Amino acid sequence: MHHPTGADGxxxxxxxxxxxxxxxxxxxxxxxxxxxxxxxxxxVVRLRRLTDVGDLAIGVVDAQDAxxxxxxxxxxxxxxxxxxxPDSLKAIVHPAETPVWTIRRRDGELRVEPAPPDTTTRAVxxxxxxxxxxxxxxxxxxxxxxxxDASFAARRDGFVIVAVDCTRPAxxxxxxxxxxxxxxxxxxxxxxxxxxxxxDVHYVARAGSARGAELLDLVANRADPAVVARADIAVASxxxxxxxxxxxxxxxxxxxxxxxxxxxxxxxxxxxxNCTAVCPTCFCTDLVDEVSLDGETSTRRRTWDTCFSEQYxxxxxEPYRRSTASRYxxxxxxxxxxxxxxxxxxxxxxxxxxxxxxxVGIDLTDEVAALLQPEAxxx
Amino acid sequence: MTVATAPESFDPMITPVEHVVTDVIPEIPDxxxxxxxxxxxxxxxxxxxxxxxxxxxxxxxxxxxISSSPSERAYHEYTIRxxxxxxxxxxxxxxxxxxxxxxxxxxxxxxHPGGDLVxxxxxxxxxxxxxxxxxxxxxxxxxxxxxxVVGARTSHDLLYRREYEAWRDAGIxxxxxxxxxxxxxxxxxxxxxxxxGDLEFxxxxxxxxxxxxxxxxxxxxxxxxxxxxxDRIQVTLERNMQCGTxxxxxxxxGGMLVCRDGPVADYPSVARALSIEEW
Numbered sequence: 001m002h003h004p005t006g007a008d009g010x011x012x013x014x015x016x017x018x019x020x021x022x023x024x025x026x027x028x029x030x031x032x033x034x035x036x037x038x039x040x041x042x043x044v045v046r047l048r049r050l051t052d053v054g055d056l057a058i059g060v061v062d063a064q065d066a067x068x069x070x071x072x073x074x075x076x077x078x079x080x081x082x083x084x085x086p087d088s089l090k091a092i093v094h095p096a097e098t099p100v101w102t103i104r105r106r107d108g109e110l111r112v113e114p115a116p117p118d119t120t121t122r123a124v125x126x127x128x129x130x131x132x133x134x135x136x137x138x139x140x141x142x143x144x145x146x147x148x149d150a151s152f153a154a155r156r157d158g159f160v161i162v163a164v165d166c167t168r169p170a171x172x173x174x175x176x177x178x179x180x181x182x183x184x185x186x187x188x189x190x191x192x193x194x195x196x197x198x199x200d201v202h203y204v205a206r207a208g209s210a211r212g213a214e215l216l217d218l219v220a221n222r223a224d225p226a227v228v229a230r231a232d233i234a235v236a237s238x239x240x241x242x243x244x245x246x247x248x249x250x251x252x253x254x255x256x257x258x259x260x261x262x263x264x265x266x267x268x269x270x271x272x273x274n275c276t277a278v279c280p281t282c283f284c285t286d287l288v289d290e291v292s293l294d295g296e297t298s299t300r301r302r303t304w305d306t307c308f309s310e311q312y313x314x315x316x317x318e319p320y321r322r323s324t325a326s327r328y329x330x331x332x333x334x335x336x337x338x339x340x341x342x343x344x345x346x347x348x349x350x351x352x353x354x355x356x357x358x359x360v361g362i363d364l365t366d367e368v369a370a371l372l373q374p375e376a377x378x379x
Numbered sequence: 380m381t382v383a384t385a386p387e388s389f390d391p392m393i394t395p396v397e398h399v400v401t402d403v404i405p406e407i408p409d410x411x412x413x414x415x416x417x418x419x420x421x422x423x424x425x426x427x428x429x430x431x432x433x434x435x436x437x438x439x440x441x442x443x444x445i446s447s448s449p450s451e452r453a454y455h456e457y458t459i460r461x462x463x464x465x466x467x468x469x470x471x472x473x474x475x476x477x478x479x480x481x482x483x484x485x486x487x488x489x490x491h492p493g494g495d496l497v498x499x500x501x502x503x504x505x506x507x508x509x510x511x512x513x514x515x516x517x518x519x520x521x522x523x524x525x526x527x528v529v530g531a532r533t534s535h536d537l538l539y540r541r542e543y544e545a546w547r548d549a550g551i552x553x554x555x556x557x558x559x560x561x562x563x564x565x566x567x568x569x570x571x572x573x574x575x576g577d578l579e580f581x582x583x584x585x586x587x588x589x590x591x592x593x594x595x596x597x598x599x600x601x602x603x604x605x606x607x608x609x610d611r612i613q614v615t616l617e618r619n620m621q622c623g624t625x626x627x628x629x630x631x632x633g634g635m636l637v638c639r640d641g642p643v644a645d646y647p648s649v650a651r652a653l654s655i656e657e658w
């Protein structure tokens with residue numbers, strides 16, 4: 001059996017009961033400006049800033065399927081016994097709206113004031129492996145070129161990440177067929193496995209960084225081998241329950257731009273862009289200039305955009321991708337195919353959010369399977 | 380201004396550089412050329428086909444190629460057609476108005492000396508080629524035969540027509556063609572690919588094409604049919620550039636981010652992408 005380890009093969013394990021858990025969260029609240037974790041909002045597990053350790057969602061399980069999400073209570077006081085909610089690290093590190101600059105006009109002359117960098121330090125609790133990998137994918141899109149986004153890098157550098165192994169993936173999850181999960185694999189400071197027995201919830205933890213190890217030494221004791229073995233079994237068995245898969249050759253959908261399935265899926269697709277909003281790697285943004293009422297100050301914001309909007313491709317006001325079929329094709333071929341040309345990897349980490357949050361339940365894994373089927377040739 | 384190299388240095392793709400309009404040159408209907416200089420610092424060096432994000436206060440930015448000569452260090456010129464809100468604001472600027480640029484950026488035309496050159500332009504597509512044309516005018520001895528084929532709907536849509544004489548005097552064979560015959564027109568009639576098809580090219584011919592996607596494809600096909608090596612055919616792509624830094628996603632064409640990998644591309648690398656409707 002594969003045993004998850006921390007950074008550089010660090011095999012140390014710590015054990016946290018609920019007292020040690022509270023201590024860890026409070027320590028993070030002392031160490032960083034904002035602690036963010038899964039909380040309940042309007043019946044959905046969201047990533048939100050915590051003001052107290054008690055804000056975390058407790059005893060929540062969820063049922064997810066194509067176009068469907070239900071969070072319900074459970075008898076166990078677990079904190080992470082649910083699948084991914086709609087939020088990923090994207091909204092934190094690459095926010096839906098970011099100030100870019102202010103330009104002031106005085107007697108016709110323009111003076112540019114770039115927006116100050118976001119130097120807030122943040123701890124994020126409950127990050128799954130899909131989102132750890134998505135952070136690296138997103139980071140590559142925003143910081144690997146010759147003009148890196150300094151704000152992204154600053155926010156990323158300010159992160160302390162407390163990851164969680166998935167022991168109960170959602171029915172929409174397919175991370176194992178995209179090369180990840182269910183154990184937290186990379187880029188965390190601390191990774192936890194949640195164990196629940198007899199109304200007692202506790203955690204086995206490993207460190208992914210020196211900072212993580214220091215934090216764990218401060219709040220917890222070492223775990224005994226029996227509990228470590230139980231944690232490892234819980235994580236390993238999660239891999240077996242995932243039913244959806246993405247085939248290894250999914251990227252070859254770029255070779256079938258004329259497949260009838262594109263028009264067929266466009267009959268169902270609303271072009272709403274929900275999938276791009278919840279996708280942890282969809283990075284597209286728009287630049288919006290707004291002028292003050294006195295006409296002398298122009299403020300530029302960068303906002304999320306979606307390739308499903310007609311204006312996304314517009315040149316001189318004329319959309320280039322007029323049909324929904326072409327926009328769905330752009331999204332899926334980019335995500336799974338041309339992302340490789342641009343960034344040398346796939347843009348999909350198998351989190352399944354696009355499936356859950358599609359209002360009409362379009363399932364990317366179904367669409368890929370259909371697109372990879374040869375079309376019937378007319379006689 | 381020198382090209383920034385140190386990581387901590389000023390990045391002209393991120394921080395805009397204020398410019399002032401020093402001249403507005405009316406071209407064909409709806410098209411003007413703005414001549415501009417930075418309000419501080421030197422005019423940025425650039426290579427033919429490179430682009431800047433040109434910004435109008437309170438409206439936004441459009442990606443426009445620099446149309447002046449790369450050897451001209453006193454100013455930049457941008458030829459702009461009134462198409463959307465931003466280009467409308469830009470074409471209405473007057474001398475003394477302030478605007479900004481982020482750039483220049485992008486992959487330029489390959490203008491290595493030697494061999495024959497054929498330059499094909501459709502409509503406003505001659506604007507991103509003008510800096511290359513002016514470069515060949517100034518360095519005519521570096522090339523063999525140089526042919527410029529410019530196509531437009533009508534004779535009134537022929538951009539830079541007043542400069543043809545100077546270009547011809549420098550030894551460029553300028554062929555202007557319009558879609559349909561007009562009274563008083565003595566030049567060629569027909570689309571650019573058709574005119575190209577009637578020409579002969581040497582084995583060492585390099586081609587530069589700019590125009591609508593369909594025009595570039597047909598022209599490239601005509602050149603290949605006339606014996607030009609496909610690997611020596613370059614096109615320049617126009618997609619919705621916004622950030623200019625490869626981060627916003629808008630200008631994707633298949634596996635390309637046009638602002639990062641283009642705008643100039645070797646034709647074989649984009650032939651398939653250009654042939655797929657709405658790709």
